[in-house]
Amino acid sequence: MRRPTPAEHELQEALRAAQRGDAHGFAQLWRTLQPAVLRYLRVVIGDQAEDAASETWLHVIRDLDRFDGDLAAFRGWLFRIARHRAIDLRRHRRSFPWPGADLVAPDAATVAFERGSTDWAVGLIATLPADQAEAVMLRIVAGLDVATTAQILGKRPGAIRIATMRGLRRLATHPQVNARIAREPAGEG
Amino acid sequence: MRTPRALLHAMRIRRTHRIGPAEAEQLVAGDHPGPAHTPLKNLLDAARAPATDQELSGEKAVVAAFTAHRRRAARAARRAPARTRTAVVTITAGLALLTLSGTAVAARTGNLPQEAQQHAHRLFSALGVPAPRTGTTRAPVPSASTAPAPGATATPRVLVLGWCDSWRGATPLSRENRRKLVAAAGNEKRVDRYCADLRRSASAAPSGSPGTGRQGPATTPRPVTPPEPGVPPGLVTPLRPATPPGSGVPTPPPTSAGPAATTGAPRAATEPAGGPGRGQGLGKPGAAAHNDVPMRAARPARVAAASAGPPVRSKSAQSEPRRASASERGSRAVTGAMQSPPG
Numbered sequence: 001m002r003r004p005t006p007a008e009h010e011l012q013e014a015l016r017a018a019q020r021g022d023a024h025g026f027a028q029l030w031r032t033l034q035p036a037v038l039r040y041l042r043v044v045i046g047d048q049a050e051d052a053a054s055e056t057w058l059h060v061i062r063d064l065d066r067f068d069g070d071l072a073a074f075r076g077w078l079f080r081i082a083r084h085r086a087i088d089l090r091r092h093r094r095s096f097p098w099p100g101a102d103l104v105a106p107d108a109a110t111v112a113f114e115r116g117s118t119d120w121a122v123g124l125i126a127t128l129p130a131d132q133a134e135a136v137m138l139r140i141v142a143g144l145d146v147a148t149t150a151q152i153l154g155k156r157p158g159a160i161r162i163a164t165m166r167g168l169r170r171l172a173t174h175p176q177v178n179a180r181i182a183r184e185p186a187g188e189g
Numbered sequence: 190m191r192t193p194r195a196l197l198h199a200m201r202i203r204r205t206h207r208i209g210p211a212e213a214e215q216l217v218a219g220d221h222p223g224p225a226h227t228p229l230k231n232l233l234d235a236a237r238a239p240a241t242d243q244e245l246s247g248e249k250a251v252v253a254a255f256t257a258h259r260r261r262a263a264r265a266a267r268r269a270p271a272r273t274r275t276a277v278v279t280i281t282a283g284l285a286l287l288t289l290s291g292t293a294v295a296a297r298t299g300n301l302p303q304e305a306q307q308h309a310h311r312l313f314s315a316l317g318v319p320a321p322r323t324g325t326t327r328a329p330v331p332s333a334s335t336a337p338a339p340g341a342t343a344t345p346r347v348l349v350l351g352w353c354d355s356w357r358g359a360t361p362l363s364r365e366n367r368r369k370l371v372a373a374a375g376n377e378k379r380v381d382r383y384c385a386d387l388r389r390s391a392s393a394a395p396s397g398s399p400g401t402g403r404q405g406p407a408t409t410p411r412p413v414t415p416p417e418p419g420v421p422p423g424l425v426t427p428l429r430p431a432t433p434p435g436s437g438v439p440t441p442p443p444t445s446a447g448p449a450a451t452t453g454a455p456r457a458a459t460e461p462a463g464g465p466g467r468g469q470g471l472g473k474p475g476a477a478a479h480n481d482v483p484m485r486a487a488r489p490a491r492v493a494a495a496s497a498g499p500p501v502r503s504k505s506a507q508s509e510p511r512r513a514s515a516s517e518r519g520s521r522a523v524t525g526a527m528q529s530p531p532g
């Protein structure tokens with residue numbers, strides 16, 4: 001993801017096409033980036049991730065012709081929008097709470113354990129403290145570099161490195177990680 | 190004993206699973222830092238696995254939103270020239286308004302070029318647009334205010350005084366001049382008073398500069414001196430037949446100016462007194478012109494006749510010289526006007 005691959009080049013072209021108004025270019029961009037956005041949002045606000053992702057892409061559609069930058073800049077822009085939409089939604093949810101809305105993380109991990117490995121992994125990362133979970137998702141799942149991640153989260157690059165490392169350490173000692181390994185020795189993906 | 194062993198075990202576990210910065214960066218980059226971290230590596234790989242069908246189920250909706258937005262944006266872009274046109278129209282209208290109002294102010298204050306001022310005066314004299322300044326002096330035109338300002342040239346005053354006479358009905362007054370007279374006075378009711386003021390100021394300054402005209406009769410006891418050798422005193426000041434020419438002005442105020450000026454009496458009340466007063470009023474400016482600056486006074490008279498042209502020159506003004514031709518110096522309308530009342 002971080003190396004300039006043919007896929008990256010193709011995606012860069014898709015971004016240019018989308019900025020010119022090409023629906024196919026935009027569709028390709030969306031197909032490539034939507035999973036990471038959705039997973040990141042699931043870690044940040046749980047079951048409202050779908051709504052937040054929709055609002056994020058509507059924002060992107062609205063401001064895409066004003067965006068100026070390459071694919072890496074676009075990634076950073078996209079996840080910054082996603083984070084802001086998530087924060088807005090969380091604020092809104094706090095003023096209109098419904099039961100069980102904040103009990104996502106542990107239950108989601110347990111439920112996801114029974115479902116696909118991706119949902120399980122994301123649910124497990126969501127059990128981390130918020131700063132570590134966000135750092136791990138943005139750096140590993142979204143593929144952003146330290147500087148962009150630090151910019152999005154409003155922290156210094158050193159703090160991002162430390163948060164990532166601590167999150168990984170905590171995940172490594174998580175009982176479910178080793179338990180799943182025991183169940184599926186070959187691993188996934 | 191059991192507790193230390195559990196502690197040792199935990200430490201060993203911790204040591205083997207301990208992730209340093211280097212390992213963390215390797216994991217972030219997708220590399221495998223070693224067999225000890227395989228479970229974590231699997232977890233991370235699962236987290237960044239390719240998209241599932243469920244995750245991509247909203248593609249149609251989002252692409253439709255993209256297309257709709259693009260169409261709206263294109264329509265808005267096509268509408269942009271209309272916005273520009275609106276802006277241009279607004280700016281043009283604002284500039285036109287500015288120009289018009291500026292011209293109106295210039296016309297009202299009499300600052301237009303002479304030709305344009307004449308046109309503006311002809312069209313809008315009812316709104317108080319003054320006639321162009323004639324001659325070379327910077328003095329304001331008498332019609333600019335109800336009372337002639339100090340320093341006004343004699344000739345326009347003579348013209349206006351001629352209109353005043355015609356207003357009384359002595360001679361027919363053209364509609365043009367009638368309107369100018371009314372405009373100068375302010376409204377029709379004030380014409381009499383205006384004419385009376387004009388006459389009084391004219392008669393008050395028989396020999397000095399017109400600037401002393403407004404000081405009133407009592408303050409200008411200057412005797413009238415013959416203006417030119419060729420002009421007999423009797424011709425210059427035949428205004429008050431009862432008073433000798435050299436005795437000075439102040440004694441009696443003009444009969445017509447008195448009541449009209451003080452009481453603002455209606456026209457009928459001042460009508461009988463018009464005869465002698467008319468002669469008085471018209472004689473003085475002429476005398477002043479002769480005495481003071483003959484050349485200056487004579488030149489504006491001609492300039493006024495030439496520049497004002499037919500619309501300014503009333504029938505009465507034209508008829509006066511004709512009647513004046515009977516007098517010795519028939520070339521001057523002033524003397525003609527002086528002579529006409531008795532005749």
